[in-house]
Amino acid sequence: MVEDTRLQRWFCEEVLPLEASLTRYLHRNWRAENDVIDLRQDIYESALNGARRGLPENTTAYLFTIARNLLINRAKRARIISFEHIAGLEVMDAQPDIDAADRHLAARDSLRRVQAGMDRLPPRCREVVRLRKVEGLSTREAADRMGVSIDTIERQLVLGVRAMADAMLGGSGRIRRTPAARSPRRAGE
Secondary structure, eight states: OOOHHHHHHHIIIIIGGGHHHHHHHHHHHOSOGGGHHHHHHHHHHHHHHHHTSOOOSOHHHHHHHHHHHHHHHHHHHHTOOOHHHHHHHHTOOSSOOTTHHHHHHHHHHHHHHHHHHHHHSOHHHHHHHIIIIISOOOHHHHHHHHTSOHHHHHHHHHHHHHHHHHHHTTSOOOOOOOGGGSOHHHHTO
């Protein structure tokens, strides 16, 4: 038996910090949003009762295994068993990636900013950035495909990447031409 003060310290230091990821997991895997808080409390109760016999070595795996089993049991009792719903729970790794949702949201947000930056570019500059950075063509291949010089591809790429970096950092994302970036023909005009 684990003494109460040690059990309370374990719960506060190791279980409660997992609350946000546990809540996200429950929201993703249970249809009834109103049940999530009750489910979380039932998981905490089961975790405490089990830990009284001995503290687990891996609290995260322990807590998420309890959550998975509780969801499976609740689904079976409610007779709302969707094959995909239960199958997803069954194959869940014992060590969940608790930061995956956060990384997914951050990546999606970055992708939106990249797309917004691309949309702000002039058509030729956008095409150069797309060919070089998205399709991975060499400078020569991009120049041949577009029918322009290698210098044009290089200049447009520099301008486009700078504008996109500005857009991704919260700026206007507009192309800023410096006198050195202008073609010799334009500089003399």
